[in-house]
Amino acid sequence: MKYITEYRDAKLVQGVLDEIHRKVTQPWVIMEICGGQTHAIVRHGLDQLLPEQIELVHGPGCPVCVTPLELIDKALAIAAQPGVIFTSYGDMLRVPGTKRDLFSVRATGGDVRVVYSPLDAIKIAQENPDREVVFFAIGFETTAPANAMSVVQAQTLGLSNYSTLVSHVRVPPAMHAILGSPHNRVQGFLAAGHVCAVMGYWEYLPLAEQYGVPIVVTGFEPLDIARGILAVVVQLEGGRAEAENSYARIVTLEGNKPAQALIQRVFEPCDRKWRGIGVIPESGWKLRPSFASFDAALRFDVEDIRPEESPLCIAGQILQGLKKPTDCTAFGVQCTPENPLGATMVSSEGACAAYYRYGRGMDVEAA
Numbered sequence: 001m002k003y004i005t006e007y008r009d010a011k012l013v014q015g016v017l018d019e020i021h022r023k024v025t026q027p028w029v030i031m032e033i034c035g036g037q038t039h040a041i042v043r044h045g046l047d048q049l050l051p052e053q054i055e056l057v058h059g060p061g062c063p064v065c066v067t068p069l070e071l072i073d074k075a076l077a078i079a080a081q082p083g084v085i086f087t088s089y090g091d092m093l094r095v096p097g098t099k100r101d102l103f104s105v106r107a108t109g110g111d112v113r114v115v116y117s118p119l120d121a122i123k124i125a126q127e128n129p130d131r132e133v134v135f136f137a138i139g140f141e142t143t144a145p146a147n148a149m150s151v152v153q154a155q156t157l158g159l160s161n162y163s164t165l166v167s168h169v170r171v172p173p174a175m176h177a178i179l180g181s182p183h184n185r186v187q188g189f190l191a192a193g194h195v196c197a198v199m200g201y202w203e204y205l206p207l208a209e210q211y212g213v214p215i216v217v218t219g220f221e222p223l224d225i226a227r228g229i230l231a232v233v234v235q236l237e238g239g240r241a242e243a244e245n246s247y248a249r250i251v252t253l254e255g256n257k258p259a260q261a262l263i264q265r266v267f268e269p270c271d272r273k274w275r276g277i278g279v280i281p282e283s284g285w286k287l288r289p290s291f292a293s294f295d296a297a298l299r300f301d302v303e304d305i306r307p308e309e310s311p312l313c314i315a316g317q318i319l320q321g322l323k324k325p326t327d328c329t330a331f332g333v334q335c336t337p338e339n340p341l342g343a344t345m346v347s348s349e350g351a352c353a354a355y356y357r358y359g360r361g362m363d364v365e366a367a
């Protein structure tokens, strides 16, 4: 197939769904890791077209959702400082900290700017040599190469007014944490195609073997997702548990080696706290000591922060596949996109936002 419309062809998708119906003989719980896939599934109603034995649960692959609250509060404190230009992807502006968000910092005089790439932040730093320019570097393996590149470029240009607040997370350690939990329900995974485009899927081979779960690299169009689910079901029903690539038009086993080398040059592994979940060993990247001068967390003295999560929010359990957004008593009542209590309600990849946007589990029309 050559064109994206073919991956949205209802007849082709229905053919794969029919095949899934023919193959399934017993209940299975399958997790899609990526929030982009969650939105595609809910938007196209794929979960409602599957056999009732198949339950899809939504994983932690929403970078905005898992960025720890204390780091959001730290970002808010830095952004409010005079002389700072705080740059971020647009998704982060509505994410609630303990008391406010980046929008409200901007409304009270903070210079908060939306950028589409960290390289835009580099340009802003060059144009404003008398200001401190900070980039909020969140994300999974997909955004790490560009963020690493910005640090290398800042070093090459001798920019002393650029720094980055880093909160990178990695998918495989999160899968370890989910599969190793005594409460785990997940029996098969759809792995995120864009992460694997950078990292390959070689890391998933030992994971599938260790935990006895199929892991299928899957894309984002309806046909991609249906094919990914079919591949997981075929493995489960056949008693196999392998890492498999169902997104071969984009992903290779090895991934993008130059991008991986750039990440390795700038970042090193670290334990990372995931919002609502807790610390997952070796699940993050931080700047290497040789790039410490670009670390905004070291440059700005904002250590006295005591974050406080809404007691109503169960996003952590949703991100581990233990609950659905509609299990939350605040969903659509106290918590809406206009008044979010948790990050999963505002992020474009958040499961609560997907359910709310497409009217899932609500008595009202889709927003």
Ligand code: SF4
Pocket (backbone or CB within 6 Å): 310, 312, 313, 314, 315, 318, 325, 328, 329, 330, 331, 332, 335, 336, 340, 341, 342, 343, 344, 345, 352
């Ligand atoms: S609906 Fe709101 S409060 Fe409930 S889990 Fe989702 S983000 Fe948290």
